Amino acid sequence: MTFDTYVKNADQHFSGWDFSYLSETGRMQSELLPWSYGSMTVSLVQQCESLLDMGTGGGEFLSMLQPFPESVFATEAYAPNVPIAANRLEPLGVTVKQVYDDSTLPFDDHQFDVIINRHESYAPDEVRRILKNGGVFLTQQVGGTDCAEINEALGVPANQEFAHWNLDFAVEELERSRFKVTYSRESFPAQRFYDIGAIIYYLKAIPWQIENFSVEKYNDHLQKIHQHIQKNGYFDVKQHRFILRAEAI
Template sequence: MHSPDDPAGPPAFEALVADGEAAVFEGWDFGVFGDRLREAAGSWDYRDVVHGLLPGADALLDMGTGGGELLSGLSPRPGDTCATESYEPNVAVARARLEPLGIAVSAIGDDSRLPFPDARFDLVINRHESFDAREVRRILRPGGVFVTQQVGGRDLAGLNEALGAPPHDYAAWDLAAAAGEVEAAGLRVLDRREELIPAAFSDVGALVWFLRITPWQVPGFTVEGYRDRLLGLHARMASGTPLEVRAHRFLVVAERG
């Protein structure tokens, strides 16, 4: 792919857009964007939160494992570790990574029912995956813990504004809403945090690539439909001014009594 740091100068609009439309994205590792999409560190680290709970866990479920990137790196994992994934293209990627480690990956659909018996796990982790709090409570053992980091409804709102696109349809999803659902299901919230974290896109190719793999951000996005706005953003970013936005993240840690 072209780099915005090419010593020959910034690539032309059409070349960047073509790269963004053709770039391969496998699993769920946004590190492949490198400096083209930068997100500042928040006040908590999801991996560290999970690591702190691993020593007390005998049975672990990772909901929405993506390509298994995070789960495969967790140590020490319980011998009884499972994962789910709802995005069909990621299921094979996750299985290839996790099954050699003895971790079974269950493909799940839109039905919120999880394919596990009652009180199956003492630690359920969830990074950016939808959840039914009642199902989470059902599969947790008494004393078990649920950890979820969610993408909030104000996530990258500045991107939608820059494109003249409507806000996404989950704008009301925030810490208060999630914690309310968790508590209504009978779980006790132990920790809750929420932040708007600075992020930036450095070139229009990265922007197109991102929108292609996150269709919920700007539903119906096409380059042709947003060409005028993209051209304006390209001129701005090619002159050295990135598109600065804010990522919306929140964390809930809860326990089944």
């Protein structure tokens, strides 16, 4: 297809946190991580009585963790996702709450046995407040150098606000907030795009990667990436992921 055809093809609706339009068609593929957040989460959910899923997106992941414990809550900060999550999760017995500030969550002290968090920001002191003594916080995070090659290819500096965000920094933060980190690991898996339309769709879905992104604004750079893919078959970037399991002490 031509560049213009790929651009038109990328104009698709995106909802929740579902990249299946790219991943299920093989237009974007990611290298496997050396851990499974899902496997670690399933084990925790089946052993707890009260659970919080922070940043549930559209509730896609949480909905697959049934059977649930007696008390289950989910939070979401991105307003368009809140009704999507509520429609999916509330019939399953999950209470969905919109949040506005990481440091002020709408929960009681020591309310949860387990708090899970996949790619959502958090305030360590607030997580510790709502987690029971001996409770578990499990989080997989996107590090500060994630997909930096996209920024480089588009001539945009990486967002320095998150440059510090890596495993070591997160461990130190949690330890200062009365957590004991029992498992941690960091990885930089490859993410491969097979057409320029996939990259455009991806950037529209994650607006924090390239602020005020538009095809018109970055047309020349996108054309060069398109030519690179036409010649080599793909465009590779490095993701930045780390995972932490911590117990409240």
